[in-house]
Structure formats: C-alpha cells, structure tokens
Amino acid sequence: MHPAQLLVVDDDPIVLDSLKELLSLEGYSVSTADSLSGARGELKQRQFHTVLLDVRLPDGNGLELVEEIGATSAAVIMMTAYGTIEDAVQAVKIGAHNYLTKPLKDEEILLNIERGLEHRSLLNENALLREQLEQNLHLENFVCQDPAMRRALEQVRIVASTDTTVLITGESGTGKTVTVRALHENSKRADKPFVEVNCGSLPETLLESELFGHVKGAFTGAVENRRGKFEVAEGGTIFLDEISNASPSLQMKLLRVLESFEFEPVGSTKTISLDVRVVLATNQELSELVSKGRFREDLYYRVNVFNIHLPPLRERRGEIPLLTHHFLEKYRSQNTRELHGFTPEVMRVLTEFDWPGNVRELENVVQRAVVLAQGAFITLTDLPVEVVGEQVMPEPEEGKEILPLKKALGRWEKQIIIEALRANNGLRKETAKGLGINRTTLYNKMREFGLLDM
Ligand SMILES: Nc1ncnc2c1ncn2[C@@H]1O[C@H](COP(=O)(O)OP(=O)(O)OP(=O)(O)O)[C@@H](O)[C@H]1O
Ligand SMILES: [Mg+2]
Structure with a gap:
C-alpha cells in the first residue's frame, strides 16, 4: 500500500515542523506549505488525500482553498485558532471534512486524518461506481456497492428496454419498490404512470375492484363507475407487490392479463385491452406455493419470466x-x-x-x-x-490469548461503562451514581477507553 499523501498548510513554522514530524512517524507522506499560493503550487503537482489547512494565512483565508479542492479529491481538515472558529465552521459547510481547534492534540489530529481518509475513499468509490452504472442506467438516490446488487441492477438495465414481465424477489425492506421505480424510469415508459398496488393489503373483493375497476351497481357501495389501477397505469408500469397473497379468482384474472392483456371491470361485460408493463414482487418462494397448490402453476410460468433477486442487507x-x-x-x-x-x-x-x-x-x-x-x-x-x-460482554473463549489481568479486566470495565452510559442516555452524573464511582473517576475511565464522545 502506498502511504497516504498529506499536505499541511500553516504559516507558523513550528506548527509545520511538529506536524510533519508527527505525521511522518505515523507513516504518512507529508508535504508542507506556508501560504495559499504555496499550497496551490503543491496541489498542482500532486494528488493529496488529506489537506490540513490553517484558516488565517498571510496571503488570504484558507476558506478560499476549500472550494478549489472539492470534497472528493481530498478531505480537508481545518485548523483553527480561537478567533477563526466561525470561518472553520463555514469551511465545513462548503465541503471541508472537519475542523480542529488549536492548540492541536496529536491523538485528535491522527483520528481526524484517519476518518477523513475513510470518508474520502467512500465518496470516491461511490462516485466511481455511480459513474460506471450511470453510463447505462439513470439512478437517483440509489446506493449500490455490493457485487450481487450490481448484478441485480445490471439485470434491471437489460430488461428495462423490453416489455417483459419481471418478478422481483427479496425480503421486506430490501429495496424492491425503489428497484422497480428505477426499472420504470429507465424504460421507454418513463413519462407514463407508475402504479404500485400491494396485493396483501386489501380484502379479496375490494382488491379486484381496485385493480380492474367496477361499474355502477356491481356490488353494494358501487355507486358509480370507477377505473381500476390497470387502466390508470395505461402506457406505463404496474407494480403488484406481495403477489403470493392473490386469491384463486384474482390469480385467474391475472393469468388472463399476462396472457392477452385484456380484462373486464367488476360487474361489466365490456373487455378492455391494455398496454402495460407488469412487474410483480413476492417475499415467498412461489414454486413452493405451487407445489402446495396455493399458486397456479400456469400463472407461475407467466410471472417467473425474468427474476431479479435482491439479497437481504x-x-x-x-x-x-x-x-x-x-x-x-x-x-x-x-x-x-x-x-x-x-x-x-x-x-x-x-x-x-x-x-x-x-x-x-x-x-x-x-x-x-x-x-x-x-x-x-x-x-x-x-x-x-x-x-x-x-x-454484550465478550464471552471468554477457550484458547484465546491470555492478557495481563489489568488489561483483561479493562475490556469488561469498558463494556460495563458503555452499558451504564447507554442506560443513562449518556448522562455522566447518573452513570457515575449508578456505578457507585465519582464523576472524576468516570471521566478518567471514559478517557482511558476512548469513550469521551459517548
Ligand atoms: N439501494 C438503496 N439505496 C438507497 N436507498 C434505499 C436502497 N434500498 C432501499 N432504500 C430505501 O429503503 C427503504 C425501503 O425500500 P423499499 O420500499 O424499496 O423496500 P421494499 O423491498 O419494497 O420493502 P417492502 O417489501 O416492505 O415493500 C426506502 O425508503 C428506500 O428509499
Ligand atoms: Mg415495497
């Protein structure tokens, strides 16, 4: 692994020297500059991963540089003295990763650099993946990094341009609805309606009239003609969620729709023809329902033409x-x-x-x-x-390395303090009281275990 490239910008030679020493010892490759123009020169020559930037510099304000650098190319960490905190806060608003107040503490600097690097690589990776996918697929507010998810989106891309019926499978909350939306938005039907119906949320008879519409007098309460969702979706995409819940009579009607794209509204004899793309979803194994006789086999074959599976998180x-x-x-x-x-x-x-x-x-x-x-x-x-x-507390494992007692106990102590803080919503006074120690002891232990930000 190449060492991360850092640039430190400060007009105080003592700050520059001490940071250079600290960061080089940590294995970073460090360049320095003592002015805005010096920093610009360095930035032209090399790609930096993180920039530590003083606010007040002899030839201007560090803020100017933040925008020039941009959040994805390097993580910027501002270093601010008492009088320039507002500028540092402003810098974070326009894209700096964080700010540190002077006098600087070594630990804080190192921690922030690590976080900055992490953050930057996440942003970069996301930007890269997006670029690759977006060349072919227009995706909004969709995050995708996992190989299986990327394969699923590749399938979306392939099938989007066709009128093929699509079956989406995946547990609740895995992103079925957003995926179907993406499918719709990348199809030639994008400017036509997208209609979603949950087949598990309505009683059988209501659901049929919801989907196919009804004519006046078809049943008690049908006081006027009503268009069904299939008609509303005309030209666009209809998404039928939880299809495994469809009753036998609905299954028969769906089979007809998928075979011939025709149906009759409830209580009507007039046949309506449709132009819709049908997408269905289920979180049950349809083939199992078929073998149990709860899902029509002929419908199963019509539904399961093209299956996209979304893995659980x-x-x-x-x-x-x-x-x-x-x-x-x-x-x-x-x-x-x-x-x-x-x-x-x-x-x-x-x-x-x-x-x-x-x-x-x-x-x-x-x-x-x-x-x-x-x-x-x-x-x-x-x-x-x-x-x-x-x-919960770490179970003592057999064959695990033996730690000095103090260190081993420390792990338990840390867990106990975390639990207690959590139980008291982070209130230190209550926590100390609950643990039977005084606040200073609690504070010292929190510092020792790196819990001060809890
Ligand atoms: N890859 C993703 N990127 C960004 N947001 C996502 C992603 N996947 C899901 N979400 C978000 O998670 C929430 C749940 O997603 P969605 O409604 O699509 O799940 P679902 O599989 O349709 O759930 P259900 O089975 O309950 O209908 C939504 O708010 C959605 O915006
Ligand atoms: Mg959904």
Missing part, C-alpha cells in the same frame, strides 16, 4: 457504510447541529447488526440517530437498544 454488509452515509446526508437537515458523521464504534455496530428489516430499518435507525445526536458525531447512545443490545 445482512448478505451485503459491505454496502452498509455507504448506505449509512447516504441516509445521513438525506436527514442531516433534521438536526440543527453540524453533524460530521459516526464514531467508528457506531459504524462497527451498524455493519455487524443483522437488520431483519433490511435497508428500511437501517434508514429508520439513521434518521432517528440524526435527530437524537447531541454532538458533532453520532454515538452509540443514539442507536436503539435492539441494535446495540447485541453488544
């Missing part, structure tokens, strides 16, 4: 960081603070959780955390217990 954990950042951007404005991101601990918990509700559940958890967050970073206390709850 727990099978594509690699995408979780990207999705998480995507949802942070989406909901960021719901918190009046400057939210810079997630603590590494949070990212680890989110990536390891099993997500029974898939992407929808992750989105809800991030939205909630954004609202709850009290500081610049989302911390473990902002996550619901069912997500963090699995973070």
Whole structure:
C-alpha cells in the first residue's frame, strides 16, 4: 500500500515542523506549505488525500482553498485558532471534512486524518461506481456497492428496454419498490404512470375492484363507475407487490392479463385491452406455493419470466457504510447541529447488526440517530437498544490469548461503562451514581477507553 499523501498548510513554522514530524512517524507522506499560493503550487503537482489547512494565512483565508479542492479529491481538515472558529465552521459547510481547534492534540489530529481518509475513499468509490452504472442506467438516490446488487441492477438495465414481465424477489425492506421505480424510469415508459398496488393489503373483493375497476351497481357501495389501477397505469408500469397473497379468482384474472392483456371491470361485460408493463414482487418462494397448490402453476410460468433477486442487507454488509452515509446526508437537515458523521464504534455496530428489516430499518435507525445526536458525531447512545443490545460482554473463549489481568479486566470495565452510559442516555452524573464511582473517576475511565464522545 502506498502511504497516504498529506499536505499541511500553516504559516507558523513550528506548527509545520511538529506536524510533519508527527505525521511522518505515523507513516504518512507529508508535504508542507506556508501560504495559499504555496499550497496551490503543491496541489498542482500532486494528488493529496488529506489537506490540513490553517484558516488565517498571510496571503488570504484558507476558506478560499476549500472550494478549489472539492470534497472528493481530498478531505480537508481545518485548523483553527480561537478567533477563526466561525470561518472553520463555514469551511465545513462548503465541503471541508472537519475542523480542529488549536492548540492541536496529536491523538485528535491522527483520528481526524484517519476518518477523513475513510470518508474520502467512500465518496470516491461511490462516485466511481455511480459513474460506471450511470453510463447505462439513470439512478437517483440509489446506493449500490455490493457485487450481487450490481448484478441485480445490471439485470434491471437489460430488461428495462423490453416489455417483459419481471418478478422481483427479496425480503421486506430490501429495496424492491425503489428497484422497480428505477426499472420504470429507465424504460421507454418513463413519462407514463407508475402504479404500485400491494396485493396483501386489501380484502379479496375490494382488491379486484381496485385493480380492474367496477361499474355502477356491481356490488353494494358501487355507486358509480370507477377505473381500476390497470387502466390508470395505461402506457406505463404496474407494480403488484406481495403477489403470493392473490386469491384463486384474482390469480385467474391475472393469468388472463399476462396472457392477452385484456380484462373486464367488476360487474361489466365490456373487455378492455391494455398496454402495460407488469412487474410483480413476492417475499415467498412461489414454486413452493405451487407445489402446495396455493399458486397456479400456469400463472407461475407467466410471472417467473425474468427474476431479479435482491439479497437481504445482512448478505451485503459491505454496502452498509455507504448506505449509512447516504441516509445521513438525506436527514442531516433534521438536526440543527453540524453533524460530521459516526464514531467508528457506531459504524462497527451498524455493519455487524443483522437488520431483519433490511435497508428500511437501517434508514429508520439513521434518521432517528440524526435527530437524537447531541454532538458533532453520532454515538452509540443514539442507536436503539435492539441494535446495540447485541453488544454484550465478550464471552471468554477457550484458547484465546491470555492478557495481563489489568488489561483483561479493562475490556469488561469498558463494556460495563458503555452499558451504564447507554442506560443513562449518556448522562455522566447518573452513570457515575449508578456505578457507585465519582464523576472524576468516570471521566478518567471514559478517557482511558476512548469513550469521551459517548
Ligand atoms: N439501494 C438503496 N439505496 C438507497 N436507498 C434505499 C436502497 N434500498 C432501499 N432504500 C430505501 O429503503 C427503504 C425501503 O425500500 P423499499 O420500499 O424499496 O423496500 P421494499 O423491498 O419494497 O420493502 P417492502 O417489501 O416492505 O415493500 C426506502 O425508503 C428506500 O428509499
Ligand atoms: Mg415495497
């Protein structure tokens, strides 16, 4: 691995020297500049991964440089003294990754550089993947990084230009609806209606009239003619979700629609012909329902022409960081603070959780955390217990390396403190009381275990 390239810009030679020494020792490759023009010269010569940038420089304000650099090419970390905090905050608004206040602390600098590098590579990777996919497929608000998901989108691209019936399979919350939308938007029907009907949400008779419409007097309550969703979708795409719930009579009608694109509204004898693309979804194994006699075999063959499968989120954990950042951007404005991101601990918990509700559940958890967050970073206390709850104490494992007692106990101590902080919503006074220690001891232990941002 090549060392990350860092550029440090500050007009104070002491700051430059000490940062250069610190960062070189950490294995980074470090260049320095003592002015805006010097920095511009360096930036022309080399691709930097992270830029540490002073706000006040002899030939201008560091802010000017932030926009020039751009968020995806390098992560910019501002270094600010007391008098220039507002400028640093402004810099974060226009794309800087974060800011540090002087006097600088080594640990903080290193941590921020690491986060900046991580953030930048995520952004870059996303931009690259998007570029590749978007050459062929127009996708909005769709995050995709996992190989299986990319194959699914490739299938979307292939089938979008045809009128083939498509079956989408995947657990609840895996993104079936957004995928079908993408399919519609990339088809020649894009400027025609997109209609979604959930076949599990209405009783049988209502559902039939919802789909096919009815004529006045067809049943009690049918006081006038009503167009069904199939007619509303004319020329466009109709998406029938939870198709496994269709009753035998609805299955028969659907079979006819898929075979001849014709139907009659409920209570009518007039046949209507249609031009619609039909997409169906299910989270059940249709072939099993066929063998149990609960789903018509002939309909199964009509439905299962082209199958796109969306894997559950727990099978594509690699995408979780990207999705998480995507949802942070989406909901960021719901918190009046400057939210810079997630603590590494949070990212680890989110990536390891099993997500029974898939992407929808992750989105809800991030939205909630954004609202709850009290500081610049989302911390473990902002996550619901069912997500963090699995973070129980490490089971003693056989054959595991033997640690010095103090260190081994420290792990347990850290867990106990995390649990206690969580139980007290991060309130240190209550936590210390609950643990039977004083606040200073708690503070010192939190510092020792790197929990100060909890
Ligand atoms: N790849 C993705 N990128 C961005 N957002 C996504 C992605 N997948 C899902 N989402 C978001 O997650 C939520 C759930 O997605 P969606 O409604 O498409 O799931 P679903 O499979 O249709 O769920 P259900 O089975 O309950 O109908 C939506 O808010 C959607 O915007
Ligand atoms: Mg859906």
